[in-house]
Amino acid sequence: MKNVTITVSDLRDMLDRGDPVTVIDIRFAEQHAEWTIPGSRNVDVYEALQMGDTRGIDSVTLPADRPVVAVCNVGRTSLLAVDRLRRRGLDARSLEGGMQAWSLAWNVAPVAVPGSSATVLQVRRTGKGCLSYLIGAGGEAAVIDPSVDPDVYAELAKQHGWRITVILDTHVHADHLSRARVLAELTGATQYLPDQQRVKFPFTALRDGDEIAVGGSRLRVLSTPGHTFESACYLLDGAALFTGDTLFVNAVGRPDLKAGDRTEATKRAHALWGSLQKIAALPSETLVLSCHTSEPIPFDRRAVVAPLAEALKAVAALGGTEKQFVKAILGRIPATPPNHLYIVGFNENGEFPPFDPAMLEAGANRCAVA
């Protein structure tokens, strides 16, 4: 069956190069609507194919001048679709591992940061909505919130002639396994984390106001509790703020994950309000570069970024009082992400699972409260 499949890595490369390809997502329409491959088209035939009904896939019109890639949950039912499409003479392939494997796919966009001489790359895990950053200056580089294979950052740094010296997480993540520790081992860089008692491995603790040098650039630590109590943001040369899950381009971070009870979530929502006021005091043109986005990230080399004034304006709940904000945020908490307690456990222990990480991480990102 090998020649009728395509790997995530090969499809990623095709989309990155802009090669002509039609991607059909054969899962249920609501699954496609929640998370998919950028540019893919939903052909909702999953159930029919499992029942042996091929009418849906046989009647779908597809361009014959380009390959077709069919994707399902884990890459089994898509093989049935591919069999039918190949009978029609189409160059059809099934995505190996399906959407679960696609969770690890990534792409890169440069971020222009006026006011900083550093080069900033946004490394986006499109299959999961995680945003991470590689910041290069004077031959050195920092990585913030690494969420894709450590080799990706190492290779990008090599291409730019940078040595990775600094690795930071903005907080203990609940939605993806941090690659910070593995990347630190790979590169010999210093691993920093906001000061807290949660993790059980050695790290260099950061406190409000601390500064880290990367080449000639500076990252200043802003303590911003709320999403989690230890959450911090990092300000690059006074010009760009890496906000983690505290502030997104159009939402704020949920304050409830692993909170235990409503009382702690309420406490964290109040802390979040305070942190957002602190952030709002920065210049309005400061760029907001967050750690997640709620949509699959296209292969468009366009960074997910917004000026601070715009990001704050997009959060309607910030227009009222602290009390109203807390009530609005707690009233709009989305469904809890699957496996988040396991993921937090691995991240607190500094461990990486001995099995495919996508088995824990796959699925839509649900960090934000819009």
Ligand SMILES: [Fe+2]
């Ligand atoms: Fe988070």
